[in-house]
Amino acid sequence: MLSHSKLGFGLMRLPKDENGVIDQTQVQTMVDLFMHNGFTYFDTAYAYAGSENAIREALVKRYPRDTFTLADKLPAWKLKGPEDVERVFQESMEAAGVDYFDFYLLHSVEEKHLPTYEKYNTFDFLKEMKAKGKIRHIGFSYHDGPELLEQILTRHPELEFVQLQLNYLDWENEVIQAKRNYEAARRFGKPVVVMEPIKGGTLAVLPPEAEAIRKQTIPHTTPSSLALRFLAEKEGVMTILSGMSNGEQMKENTATMRNASPLTETESKAVAAITRSILSADTIPCTKCRxxxxxxxxxxxxxxxxxxxxxxxxxxxxxxxxxxxxxxxxxxxxxxxxxxxxxxxxxxxxxxxxxxxxxxxxxxxxx
Known part of the structure; x- marks a missing residue:
C-alpha cells in the first residue's frame, strides 16, 4: 500500500472564525506545519462542509501532488438515485482540485447505510474508479459491530483498509466495540485507519479526578500524547487521524508522533485508572461530529x-x-x-x- 505518515490530519473540525466560516489562513498555517514535520496524510469528506475546498486552497494548490496523500468519502445519506454516486464523486474531485484520490472510502458503512451502498452498486463503482486510476486505494469507515464488519469484509475482499473509531476510553465499550472491531479487521489482514483517537477532544482535557491520576503517576506525559501513543503501538494501525483545530494541537500531536514510543507498564496502568475514573461519571459520549x-x-x-x-x-x-x-x-x-x-x-x-x-x-x- 502507498507510503504515508502515521499521523493523519482529519479535516472534520477545521478552525472557524466568529462567523462560523473556516479560517483559511489558520488552515494554511497548520498544513504547512504538518507537512514541515514530515506528515502527509489528509482526510476529508463530502459531508465535511467546506473542508474539500479548504484543503484545495491550503494544500493541493501549494504542494506537488506526489508529496501528500488525500482521502475522501462518499456518503450514503446524500445518495437518492444511482446517478448521485458519480455526481458526488466528481463534485468531491472538483472541490478538492485533484484528478485522483489516494484513498477513497464509503462513509460510515453500517446497518442503516449498507442497503443504500448495495442498492446503488457503490462497491463496483469504487473498483471501476480504481481501475481508471481515479482512486489508488479503496476502503470504508465504520461505526457498527464486529459481526457486520466481518460480513462486509467477507463479501468484499477488494476493500483494502477500514477506518475505525479507536481510543482507550472506547476500547472496551459495549456500544462502540472498538477492540472487537479492531480485532476483526486484523483477522482479515486489513490495515486500520484510526478516527476519534482523542474522542472529539474528550481525552485532551481530562476531568479533574482523571487529570489528578495522570499528574500523580505519569506527569511527564500530556493527555493527548497518551491517547495517541496508546494507538500508535497497535499492530496494523496505518494512520491515526486527529481532527486538529488549532496550531497548538498540531504542534503537540506532530511532536508526539515523530517519535511515538510504546506505553510503559506504568503508563498503561495509568490509562486503565483514567478510563475507570472517566467512565464513572454519568456523561453523554458525544464526539461532536455534528x-x-x-x-x-x-x-x-x-x-x-x-x-x-x-x-x-x-x-x-x-x-x-x-x-x-x-x-x-x-x-x-x-x-x-x-x-x-x-x-x-x-x-x-x-x-x-x-x-x-x-x-x-x-x-x-x-x-
Whole structure:
C-alpha cells in the first residue's frame, strides 16, 4: 500500500472564525506545519462542509501532488438515485482540485447505510474508479459491530483498509466495540485507519479526578500524547487521524508522533485508572461530529448543548455552563424544543438515544 505518515490530519473540525466560516489562513498555517514535520496524510469528506475546498486552497494548490496523500468519502445519506454516486464523486474531485484520490472510502458503512451502498452498486463503482486510476486505494469507515464488519469484509475482499473509531476510553465499550472491531479487521489482514483517537477532544482535557491520576503517576506525559501513543503501538494501525483545530494541537500531536514510543507498564496502568475514573461519571459520549445538526427541524445545536451538560457533570455546577447552554440555545433552540422526530438518531455514529438525552439536558438547564 502507498507510503504515508502515521499521523493523519482529519479535516472534520477545521478552525472557524466568529462567523462560523473556516479560517483559511489558520488552515494554511497548520498544513504547512504538518507537512514541515514530515506528515502527509489528509482526510476529508463530502459531508465535511467546506473542508474539500479548504484543503484545495491550503494544500493541493501549494504542494506537488506526489508529496501528500488525500482521502475522501462518499456518503450514503446524500445518495437518492444511482446517478448521485458519480455526481458526488466528481463534485468531491472538483472541490478538492485533484484528478485522483489516494484513498477513497464509503462513509460510515453500517446497518442503516449498507442497503443504500448495495442498492446503488457503490462497491463496483469504487473498483471501476480504481481501475481508471481515479482512486489508488479503496476502503470504508465504520461505526457498527464486529459481526457486520466481518460480513462486509467477507463479501468484499477488494476493500483494502477500514477506518475505525479507536481510543482507550472506547476500547472496551459495549456500544462502540472498538477492540472487537479492531480485532476483526486484523483477522482479515486489513490495515486500520484510526478516527476519534482523542474522542472529539474528550481525552485532551481530562476531568479533574482523571487529570489528578495522570499528574500523580505519569506527569511527564500530556493527555493527548497518551491517547495517541496508546494507538500508535497497535499492530496494523496505518494512520491515526486527529481532527486538529488549532496550531497548538498540531504542534503537540506532530511532536508526539515523530517519535511515538510504546506505553510503559506504568503508563498503561495509568490509562486503565483514567478510563475507570472517566467512565464513572454519568456523561453523554458525544464526539461532536455534528451529523445530527444539519437535519434537525428545530435547529437545535445538539453537540453544544451536550457539551454544556457534560461539563456540568464532570466539573460541577457553575454559571458558565448555563451561560454556554444559553448561548447555543439562542442560536437555534433549547433542548426542550425537540419534537422527537428521530432524524438525529438515524445519523449518529455513536448510536446515542438523542431524543431521550435532550430531555435530560432540558431538565438540567431549561429553568
Amino acid at each position: 451529523y445530527c445538526v444539519a437535519g434537525c427541524p428545530m435547529h437545535i445545536a445538539i453537540p453544544d448543548l451536550f457539551t454544556a451538560y457534560n461539563s456540568q457533570r464532570l466539573y460541577g455546577e457553575h454559571a458558565r455552563y448555563q451561560t454556554y447552554y444559553n448561548k447555543f440555545s439562542s442560536l437555534g433552540n433549547p433542548a426542550s424544543a425537540c419534537v422527537a422526530c428521530g432524524q438525529c438518531e438515524g445519523v449518529c455514529p455513536q448510536h446515542l438515544s438523542i431524543v431521550s438525552l435532550l430531555k435530560t439536558v432540558s431538565e438540567a438547564f431549561d429553568h
